[in-house]
Structures are given as C-alpha cells and as structure tokens.
Amino acid sequence: MKFQKSVRIKIPEGIEFSMPVADPLIRGIAFLIDFFVKVVLSFITYVFTGYFSILFSDMAQTIGLISGFIIFIWYPVIFEWWWRGQTPGKRMMKLRVVDARGLNLSFSQILIRNLLRFVDMLPMGYVLGGCVALFSRTGQRLGDIAGGTVVVCAHKVFMPNIEELMPAQYNSLRDYAYVTARLRQLTSPQEALLLANSILRREQLEPQARLKVFGSLRIHFEQKAKYPEKLTLGMSDEQYIRNVADILFR
C-alpha cells in the first residue's frame, strides 16, 4: 500500500480538509521541466543578444546578464505569484504551492521560499533541501518551512454527475417496498461506501476478480434483506448490487 503524506487543515467552521502532499519524485520532475524552460529562455536570450551585440556590444552583454539573472533567480517568484503557486513545471505536473494554513499565498511567502533555495541547494543539487523534505511530515524543504508553504497535488475537482454513475432505470427490487425499506435501514454508511466504490471502480478489476467481488457483496447484502427468489434468480450479481446501490443512494 502506498503511503501518501497529507496536510490536514481544521477551519473554524468545525470541518477539516486535507491536501495530498506532492511526491518528491513528481516535484523533481517539475523542477527538471522548469530547468528546461529556463534553458530554452536563456538560449533565446543568447541568440537575441548575439544579433544585438553586432550593433551594441555593451548593451547586449548587459541585457544578457540581467535576463540571465531574472530567468534563473526570479523565474519561480514571478510565476508562483501570477499563477497562484504554480510554475510551468508545477502546472504540468499538477502541483501547487499553498499556504500551510490553507490561506492564500502572500508575496512574502513566495519570495522567502525561493530566496532560501540558496541554502536548500547546498552543498549541491538540493541535497540539503531534499533531505529536510524527506524527513518533514509535510514534505517541506527549508524554504517551505521558513515561508510557511507546502507543495500539494492540485488536481481540479469537478462535481460528479450522479445520473452518469447510476442512470435512472427500472429497478425490480423497488417493487418490494417492505424489503427495500429494511435494506436501507440495516445498511451502514461504511457498507454503502464499499458498495458505491465497487460500482465506480468495477472497470479497473480483472474479469475474475470482478465476478468474485460482486458475488461476495451479493451474499453479504442478501443476508441483510432477502428478496423473493423468483425475482433474483436470473439476475447477475453485478446487476443485483447495482439495484441495491440505486435503492440506497436514490
């Protein structure tokens, strides 16, 4: 089982939400993408200043030096500010820098977390920052600790369409109102969650495993409320479970 670190934030309204902390490997890939973007930008600047230097040598060198400074030092600060905690690399890897308390990022936090790269990079290749992040509960490098920031997975969450999950169809089990009511009464939220997940993830299962899972679930739910045998005799295990889910969630 894969263990993923997460940041848990409890808000005054009494609820708690969590954000999954970015995996160090994914962060590394995002860093490499950013590095590649920086190299490409530097190359473009180099070509531009190369042509420019034919006319104005001193000015071309100045532009080259300053743009190099901006590209390699200020690149993450500028992007994280305008894209609210994302650089091109982070955006591609669906990562985001967020405030450790769940608030919006401030410019001070962005600046400090990036200034402290100078120390995180020591002695070379982010060894110090990487070691600190590995031992940190929330995967924070020194810059993140000082800035009060965390890098989290930023997958966009959309509202699921219930109709798509369970299309409205005729459900023969509903004809037996008494048994149906008993089934709803005896099913716990945990059991219902298990049932919902088995339906949602059924396509990920191997055919044999799929038969086995739905067979076991059917036995379990049949023990709770027994529908007449004439009704369920020709019904497949999966269809039976889908009908039970329809009863529970609709």
Next chain:
Amino acid sequence: MIINMQEFSARGQPLWDELDHELILLSDNPSRQLSLKQVKRLHYLYSRTCADLSEMRTYGVERDICAYLEALCARAYAELHTMERRRFINFHPFEWLSRTFPQAVRRHYRKLILSIALTVMGAIMGSTLLVVDPQSKDVLLPYAHLAITPSERVIKEEQSDSNTYKGRKMSGSAWYMIHNSKVSFMVIASGVTYGVLTFVLLFTNGVLLGAVCLDYIAAGESLFLTGWLLPHGSIEIPAILLAGEAALILGAALIGGRTRLSLAMRLRQALPDITTIAFGVMLMMIWAGIIEAAFSQYHEPVLPYWFKISFGVVQLLLVLWFFCFCGRKGAAKVFNAGENR
C-alpha cells in the same frame, strides 16, 4: 441513515455553483471590492457549503462529492480568511521607499547593531591577523587584484585613462549588481540556519574588509583606498549589513526565544519585514553596482580623489539620514492611531 444523493445534490447544487462562480470572480480580479450585501451572501454560501460537507461526511458515502465540497470549502476559506490581498495594483513605490523600508529597518535595530558588531569584530580580527602575520595576506585576500602590493596597484590604476573601461561600463554595472544581489540573497537565506551561517558570513566579510583596509593604510595609500571604496562602499556595505539584519530576523523567528507564539506564527510575523528589507537591499545593490562600474574604478587623474571622497561622504550621510529619520513622522501617526483605538 444514508442521504438521498439526488435530493441532497438538487438542494445544494445551486448554492455550490453560486459560490464557485463568486470564487472564480474573486480569483480573477483580486482587487474587486464587495458590498456588505455581497460579503454577507458570500459568507452565507460558504457556511451552507461547510454545513453540506459536514452532513455529507456524517451520513453520505459519495466520496467524489465529498472531495468536491472539500475543495470548494478550502477555496472559500482561503478567500474569506486571508487578510493580505494581492496588493501589487495598489502598490505605491514612493510610500514604500520613504516609509515602509526605513521603518522595517528601524523596527529590528538590535539585529542591525548585531550585524554591524559582527562585521566590525571581523574587521578587527582581519587587520590584527595581517599585523601579526603579514604572510597571511595570501589566505586573507585570495583575489588577483589584491594580491599585488597596494602601491603597485595604485601606480597601475592611476596610469589607466578614461578609455580603459570604455564599452564595458554598462555590462560592468550589470555584473556588479547581479553579483552583489546574489551575495546579499545568500546572506539573507543563511538566516535559516538559525543565524549561525549569518554570523560566519558577516564575520568573514569583516575580516576581508579589515585586511584590505589595513593593507592599504600600512602602505600609505589611505587616500586611494578611501577614493576607491567610499563611493560604492558607502551603499554596498550598509546593504550587506541590512541583509545580515534580515537574516538575523529570520534566525530569531526560528529560534523563538521568550515568545509564546508558534513557529508558523513567528515566521508569518517576520516575513513582511524580511521581504521589505530584501527588496531594499536589492535596490541598494543596483545603485552600488552602477556607482562601482561608472565611478569607483576611475582614479586620478581621470577623477580627482577629493571629488570621489566628497561624493562618498555625502552618500553615506544620506544613507544614515534615510535610515535614521525617513518615515518617522508616518510611524508616529500610525502609532498614535493605534493608541486611540
């Protein structure tokens, strides 16, 4: 009890959509001002969504809807509870330069004094080492242009004419700016080692400065030294000291001391001042870079020493005045307003 998902969703969806829409508007336009009615509505939508999430967690089983509501609540929480707005639109450079920056420096004057003391101690150590063991010069000053004797360098520099740096002035300025900015950023970042590395960096910088000064003074080249260092040093050295101050603020926030605040709170309090000082240091380094390339590298007969020294002295006095007195009036007003409340 299990929630009837269709009913739950049909009841909550319009409110969730409205909240989502409001949050997108706020996110797209951070300076957007809401009326009291709009704020009340936003808060209502947020509270309702939180309540729905709570209900869903207790009785519901649909994990995707839970995740969606969690994300919505998290976004709304961040927008409603963040005090600092994205204020670049309302940023006033003059206000920042004349008040915010000097006030931030003065607020932590003890750390600035410590930064100065460390540099001075380093300078005393550097000059003492050079007096005790003149052979240590190679170790103390491992730079090519400082390896020759001061007198040799003075002769060499005074022989160069105004065309020596022709066609390199602008790029020279840029190089000095960038190099000095990187050094000061390194000093600020060193604060994360609880200030230990900051102590080392400031002390080492002092050792170097002390050794150079004594080397030139002992060789009877005080005039050249003053004319060379003062024009850009009068701004560059204070900038390094301020970078040390910012690093010590960071170190102190990490250590905590007597305060009961949590580490996160201490850092949150310290960050705005560190950011302000870091930006101020960068501006000072840009100015120092321009002066160093365009001014400091020219000596007599191109530029008379009295002119360079006068420029340096005036600049140093202006720097002192800026940090001691600039923005005091504003600070007093703010303080009084706070008292009246």
